[in-house]
Amino acid sequence: MTGFxxxxxxxxADAERALDQYLPxxxxxxxxxxxxxxxxxxxxxxRVRPLLVQAAAELFDAAPANVARAACxxxxxxxxxxxxxxxPCMDDDALRRGKPTxxxxxxxxxxLLVGDALQAQAFLVLAGMEIDPARAVAMLRLLADAAGSAxxxxxxxxxLASVGMDLSLAELEQMHRLKTGALLRASVLLGxxxxxxxxxxxxxxxxxxxxxxxxxxxxxxxxxxxxADSATLGKTAGKDAADHKPTYVSILxxxxxxxxxxxxxxxxxxxxxxxxxxxRHLRDLADLIVQRKA
Amino acid sequence: MTGFxxxxxxxxADAERALDQYLPxxxxxxxxxxxxxxxxxxxxxxRVRPLLVQAAAELFDAAPANVARAACxxxxxxxxxxxxxxxPCMDDDALRRGKPTxxxxxxxxxxLLVGDALQAQAFLVLAGMEIDPARAVAMLRLLADAAGSAxxxxxxxxxLASVGMDLSLAELEQMHRLKTGALLRASVLLGxxxxxxxxxxxxxxxxxxxxxxxxxxxxxxxxxxxxADSATLGKTAGKDAADHKPTYVSILxxxxxxxxxxxxxxxxxxxxxxxxxxxRHLRDLADLIVQRKA
Numbered sequence: 001m002t003g004f005x006x007x008x009x010x011x012x013a014d015a016e017r018a019l020d021q022y023l024p025x026x027x028x029x030x031x032x033x034x035x036x037x038x039x040x041x042x043x044x045x046x047r048v049r050p051l052l053v054q055a056a057a058e059l060f061d062a063a064p065a066n067v068a069r070a071a072c073x074x075x076x077x078x079x080x081x082x083x084x085x086x087x088p089c090m091d092d093d094a095l096r097r098g099k100p101t102x103x104x105x106x107x108x109x110x111x112l113l114v115g116d117a118l119q120a121q122a123f124l125v126l127a128g129m130e131i132d133p134a135r136a137v138a139m140l141r142l143l144a145d146a147a148g149s150a151x152x153x154x155x156x157x158x159x160l161a162s163v164g165m166d167l168s169l170a171e172l173e174q175m176h177r178l179k180t181g182a183l184l185r186a187s188v189l190l191g192x193x194x195x196x197x198x199x200x201x202x203x204x205x206x207x208x209x210x211x212x213x214x215x216x217x218x219x220x221x222x223x224x225x226x227x228a229d230s231a232t233l234g235k236t237a238g239k240d241a242a243d244h245k246p247t248y249v250s251i252l253x254x255x256x257x258x259x260x261x262x263x264x265x266x267x268x269x270x271x272x273x274x275x276x277x278x279x280r281h282l283r284d285l286a287d288l289i290v291q292r293k294a
Numbered sequence: 295m296t297g298f299x300x301x302x303x304x305x306x307a308d309a310e311r312a313l314d315q316y317l318p319x320x321x322x323x324x325x326x327x328x329x330x331x332x333x334x335x336x337x338x339x340x341r342v343r344p345l346l347v348q349a350a351a352e353l354f355d356a357a358p359a360n361v362a363r364a365a366c367x368x369x370x371x372x373x374x375x376x377x378x379x380x381x382p383c384m385d386d387d388a389l390r391r392g393k394p395t396x397x398x399x400x401x402x403x404x405x406l407l408v409g410d411a412l413q414a415q416a417f418l419v420l421a422g423m424e425i426d427p428a429r430a431v432a433m434l435r436l437l438a439d440a441a442g443s444a445x446x447x448x449x450x451x452x453x454l455a456s457v458g459m460d461l462s463l464a465e466l467e468q469m470h471r472l473k474t475g476a477l478l479r480a481s482v483l484l485g486x487x488x489x490x491x492x493x494x495x496x497x498x499x500x501x502x503x504x505x506x507x508x509x510x511x512x513x514x515x516x517x518x519x520x521x522a523d524s525a526t527l528g529k530t531a532g533k534d535a536a537d538h539k540p541t542y543v544s545i546l547x548x549x550x551x552x553x554x555x556x557x558x559x560x561x562x563x564x565x566x567x568x569x570x571x572x573x574r575h576l577r578d579l580a581d582l583i584v585q586r587k588a
Contacts, residue, residue, distance in 0.1 A: 024443050033443055033451035084410060087383075089402035108383035109454050112406070113447050116378060119410065120442030123417050127435040133427035140434055141421040148414030149318050149327055153407050157327035160403050 004284040008051060015050035016042065018068040019075060022125045036106045036114045037121070041079040044097035048217070048289065049074040052184060053191035055281035056206065060195025066129045070139070070190040073126035077147050078183060080118035083111050085156070091243075095236055119147065131194070139193050146186035155179025159245070167246040173215065180221075181214030188282075201274065208271035209282060216264035217289050222247035223257050224294065232294050265290040298578040302345060309344035310336065312362040313369060316419045330400045330408045331415070335373040338391035342511075342583065343368040346478060347485035349575035350500065354489025360423045364433070364484040367420035368477060371441050374412035375477075377405050379450070385533065389524065413441065425488070433487055440480035449473025453539070461540040467509065474515075475508030482576075495568065502565035503576060510558035511583050516541035517551050518588065526588050559584040 019041055024034040050071035057067040086093040086101040087108060094104050103111035126143055129136050145151055155178030162175060188210040192198050198206065225240045226249045240247045248257040268286035272279035313335055318328045344365035351361040380387040380395040381402060388398050397405035420437055423430050439445055449472030456469060482504040486492050492500065519534045520543045534541045542551040562580035566573035 028444075030443070030448050030451040030455065032455060033448060037443065080410075084406055087406065089381075089406060110451070112378055112381065112383060113451050113454070115410070116375075116413065116441075117443040117447035117451075119413050120438045120445075120447065124435060124438035124442060127431055127438060133431045137421050137427045137430050137434075140431075141418060144414045144418035144421060147410075148418060149324070149331065149411040150322075151414075153411035153414065154324050154327060157324040157404070157407050157411075160407070161324065161326060 004281065007281060008284075008288075011051055011054045012047045014054075014068065015047045015071050015075065018050075018072050022069065022072045023076075023121065032106070032110065033113055033117060036102055036110050037118055039099075039105060040083050040102050040114050040118065041076060044099065045075075045079075046292070047071075047075065048285070049078055049183065049187040051285055051288075052187040052213075052282075053194075055279075055285055056188045056191030057194045058281060059202075059275050059278050060192050060198060062191065062195030063130070066131050066194040067191060069125050069129050070194055071187075073122040073143060074183060074187045074190060076118045076122035076125065077143065077152070080115040080122070081152055081156070081183075083118070084115040087111055090156075090160075091239065093236055093239070095230065122147075126190075129194075135193060139190055142186055142189060142193075146182040151178055151182030151186075152180075155182065162246055164244045165246065167251070169251055172246055172248065172251060176215060176218040177211075180218050181211065184214040184217060185210035205271050205274055209268050209286075212264045212268035212271060213286050213289050216261050216268065216286070219248045219257050219261045219264065220290055220292065222249045223254065223261070224292075225249075226254060228294060261290045298575065301575060302578075302582075305345055305348045306341045308348075308362065309341045309365050309369065312344075312366050316363065316366045317370075317415065326400070326404065327407055327411060330396055330404050331412055333393075333399060334377050334396050334408050334412065335370060338393065339369075339373075340586070341365075341369065342579070343372055343477065343481040345579055345582075346481040346507075346576075347488075349573075349579055350482045350485030351488045352575060353496070353569050353572050354486050354492060356485065356489030357424070360425050360488040361485060363419050363423050364488055365481075367416040367437055368481045368484060370412045370416035370419065371437065371446070372477060374409040374416070375446055375450070377412070378409040381405055384450075384454075385537075387533070416441075420484075423488075429487060433484055436480055436483060436487075440476040445472055445476030445480075446474075449476065456540055458538045459540065461545070463545055466540055466542065466545060470509065470512040471505075474512050475505065478508040478511060479504035499565050499568055503562050503580075506558045506562035506565060507580050507583050510555050510562065510580070513542045513551050513555045513558065514584055514586065516543045517548065517555070518586075519543075520548065522588060555584045 023038050023041060026035055026038055028034055053071040053074060054067060082096060083102045085091050086096055087103050093101055102114055123140060126140055127136065155175050158175040159179055188206050192206055225238065230236050265286050269283050272282050317332050317335060320329055320332055322328055347365040347368060348361060376390060377396045379385050380390055381397050387395055396408055417434060420434055421430065449469050452469040453473055482500050486500055519532065559580050563577050566576050
């Protein structure tokens with residue numbers, strides 16, 4: 001096990017423990033809602049966002065307890081978006097992370113409420129940080145902005161509107177910058193803001209890094225959707241083509257998409273050069289995002 | 295027009311202007327999502343929650359700009375819950391505030407995203423207050439708690455589970471304390487916290503007031519659902535009986551429900567006695583909640 005693998009597993013285990021702690025207890029009423037919230041979040045996923053929070057936090061000597069809360073907050077927003085995305089009125093997907101989706105395992109109304117309650121829980125957990133309150137308010141604004149209509153929800157709305165349409169590459173990038181990129185960016189910045197204040201140059205470096213990995217993440221998602229099988233992905237493969245959704249692969253082709261992802265990976269590396277060795281986990285995460293198989 | 299009527303109309307108009315300002319502009323991308331968010335929130339409703347925010351704020355000399363943000367935040371949470379409640383997998387309602395519901399006027403996927411984005415927008419707007427940051431964090435926690443699984447979403451989950459069940463009066467109260475009461479309580483406390491810090495006695499008085507009006511609100515909702523027509527309500531009447539939902543009317547009967555609402559109204563009046571004349575709008579709102587016809 002390389003140093004990065006060990007760090008990744010240990011960070012994923014930390015995230016799992018923190019999520020278990022910061023989700024409502026399975027014994028708290030209403031039982032079925034809380035069981036479904038825990039089902040939606042725990043024991044699944046690569047925890048890419050908590051990994052980014054932790055890796056960015058390492059640059060700024062952040063307090064672990066606040067990092068754990070920030071990691072949980074972004075992961076809860078991500079998890080709620082998956083629950084709602086999978087519902088019949090959206091992507092109508094029965095499989096997620098290799099398990100039945102929430103509306104299949106429970107029912108649609110519960111899935112709707114699970115997503116709604118997870119979003120509120122994310123803000124509740126983040127607001128519980130023990131940190132300078134002015135910093136906390138800035139972090140809550142950042143998360144709300146990344147989650148809302150100028151971020152993730154806005155990207156999903158553009159995605160909905162784009163089914164069966166010919167998007168330009170610029171329009172496709174704009175969609176993904178909001179849909180996936182906004183929350184990945186928030187993960188990096190929230191991790192950093194858990195610690196000492198980044199100066200303008202450090203903030204610019206983090207922004208450039210986040211922009212590159214955000215786009216790379218989606219390019220690789222499209223590549224995997226076109227090339228991997230459902231068992232490997234843990235979700236239904238080939239959905240984009242079946243749904244006539246524009247993707248990097250449908251616009252650029254497969255090999256140029258892979259080349260673009262490689263270019264973005266080296267952009268991400270270059271962006272965090274000023275942080276030197278402290279940024280090694282951010283670099284490793286860029287590699288992970290581009291080289292993953294699922 | 296009495297003093298209260300004038301105050302109410304002016305406060306409602308202020309809330310409408312503030313909502314218009316703090317919702318994403320209709321000209322901002324993505325256009326359809328933003329149009330639907332504005333459709334869901336603007337030009338409708340009695341604005342009971344903004345009225346409570348304003349009336350409580352008057353006790354503590356709160357800055358109007360912060361009161362406007364708090365009022366918008368609770369109203370956006372309320373509006374999002376209505377959009378999701380009306381969806382086919384929940385109450386499947388086609389009419390709200392006399393207009394087609396969002397999933398009817400737009401589509402289900404858009405309604406889902408409208409609710410999600412409105413919740414994020416509520417936290418974004420509240421986090422923008424110009425106020426002591428420690429106070430702002432406490433207010434954000436209060437709103438998240440009231441909106442989530444320990445509040446509104448939790449109450450809706452109990453409501454879902456109760457269809458066709460025999461609930462005791464205590465179970466029914468618990469459901470409504472979460473489903474409607476938590477956000478009404480948050481409205482009162484957020485309004486108060488916009489101003490000078492309430493002492494323990496004032497906080498206890500506000501809590502007692504909020505508990506009484508929260509319950510009264512739901513008792514009257516049940517009475518109206520059983521007695522008013524859809525045109526008056528602006529939503530489908532008689533739904534609870536048709537859905538075999540337990541209500542105050544089904545458990546207590548019609549006249550005892552009215553008598554309970556009257557008792558709660560006088561409880562609310564008594565709770566705010568210590569505030570003297572400054573609490574007159576809180577008293578008037580208790581009257582409005584119990585005596586409303588829709």
